Amino acid sequence: MTDTEVLATAARAIRGSVQVALACHVNPDGDALGSMLAMHHVLRHHGIASVASFSQPFVVAPHYRELPGLDLMVPPDQFPARPDVMVTFDCGSLDRLGDLAACASEARELIVIDHHLSNDRYGTINVIDDRAAASGVVVRELVRSLGFVLDRDSAVCLYAALVCDTGRFQYESTTPAVFDLARELTEFDIPIPSLSRTLFEEHRFAYLQLLAAVLARTELVAAQRFVWTVVRQDDLARFGVTMDEVEGLIDIVRRTREAEVTAVLKEDVDGSVRVSLRSLGDVDVCLLAQSMGGGGHRFAAGFTAPGPATAVVDRIRAALP
Ligand SMILES: [Mn+2]
Structure with a gap:
């Protein structure tokens, strides 16, 4: 038809x-x-x-x-x-x-x-x-x-x-x-x-305060064109923000001009880490996520891994060019 x-x-x-x-x-x-x-x-x-x-x-x-x-x-x-x-x-x-x-x-x-x-x-x-x-x-x-x-x-x-x-x-x-x-x-x-x-556009003021704290700890690994940050449970408690509210945070971090790949890690209550990945297209983050048990698209993907966050970042960096 x-x-x-x-x-x-x-x-x-x-x-x-x-x-x-x-x-x-x-x-x-x-x-x-x-x-x-x-x-x-x-x-x-x-x-x-x-x-x-x-x-x-x-x-x-x-x-x-x-x-x-x-x-x-x-x-x-x-x-x-x-x-x-x-x-x-x-x-x-x-x-x-x-x-x-x-x-x-x-x-x-x-x-x-x-x-x-x-x-x-x-x-x-x-x-x-x-x-x-x-x-x-x-x-x-x-x-x-x-x-x-x-x-x-x-x-x-x-x-x-x-x-x-x-x-x-x-x-x-x-x-x-x-x-x-x-x-x-x-x-x-x-x-x-x-x-x-x-x-x-709009967010609660509490979210903006959380954003300031999370952006302050964001790290750029210039040699790998990789930028990442983590949202911890104590951030949520300190600012009175829920994990749902930080979904869009990666769209700010991925504005980094020097970065091809962006990762935002979210620590869950049980200690596991949910990872969101974005790429400009040179790196297929779907393949990367799949190698960690997740999935998604070439430009946007994700996976969940056991913590701590620093260990997860090490694994991501090892998989990046
Ligand atoms: Mn649709």
Whole structure:
């Protein structure tokens, strides 16, 4: 089937359904939440009953709080056990649905909306476009295929999906098609400054203090073009910050001009160390992570190892050119 035919098949299934059950992957990001909520708004707007959820932990990260429709989701235990038509968003495999994987297996029709090349096509209808910059882009096409229109809330959600997955129009995925969609979405009343701030910029003051301490101990190994730092449990206690809040810290450390590879180590309560790796492309950090029992992509990968952190750094350095 061509892309257009698959979209039309998905649209027919949705139109013919009594209730459409929408789900995205565990620990949803901006694209997962944005694409799912956009579809939720569009269906409600056109009188099609829908329910939206994601697996436990049923908690939305604070920087997504301005997405309209978060209050319209239901907890996963209220999700239909045997959905008539279920649609998944930005979710590459069944297990990434967490608690909702069982519901997906019981669905009469399972529509998979995604843009990951690695998607294993677990649906009965798979609408997967690996050239799309975000799942939100695929949702826009599905809405068109349904003959439905966007409203303000769905436009805000799709805009969030688009800016999150293109890194605010900075990643390689930023094509002319991305700007076409952005132009269309910004015809609606999108609060661009406040969305940008909450999605990408603001942090609690406590985090900034932790950041200062962690940056102060960052080490540059110039000979190996390698920069690294560690976040310790006592940092979290001292500044009152959770490990979840330091996810973006590596994006600051990897700005180091002299470094090709960046590592941020996070000491867990049990003494093990979670390592995030980034590369500019000359070094394949996925291979490095795999050699340590982890995985990822060429530019971004990770692994977990027994501590202490200094021993883990020695192992990374031994694997680097
Ligand atoms: Mn995505």
